Amino acid sequence: MKFIRILLAILVPPIGVFMTAGVSSALFINIGLTLLGWVPGVIHALWFLQKADERQDAAY
Structure with missing residues (x-):
């Protein structure tokens, strides 16, 4: 599952963040960064x- 989240974080950053945190402030920050440019969204994700x-x- 970790590999899938990382792959999605690279391809579509908000989906990777959503799979980890659900609907949260991190998701909205990532959507904003992705709208500004794909690279900032990937870095944040x-x-x-x-x-x-x-x-x-x-x-643990």
Whole structure:
């Protein structure tokens, strides 16, 4: 599942963020960044997925 989220974060950044966080402020930020340009949206999505994985690992 992690591979699919990363792949979607690269191809369509808001979907990768949505699969991780659902409807949240991070999703709306990512949509705005993606509208400004694909690259900022991808950077934010990959950063967000990495931070979400770090939080999940820290919980264990």
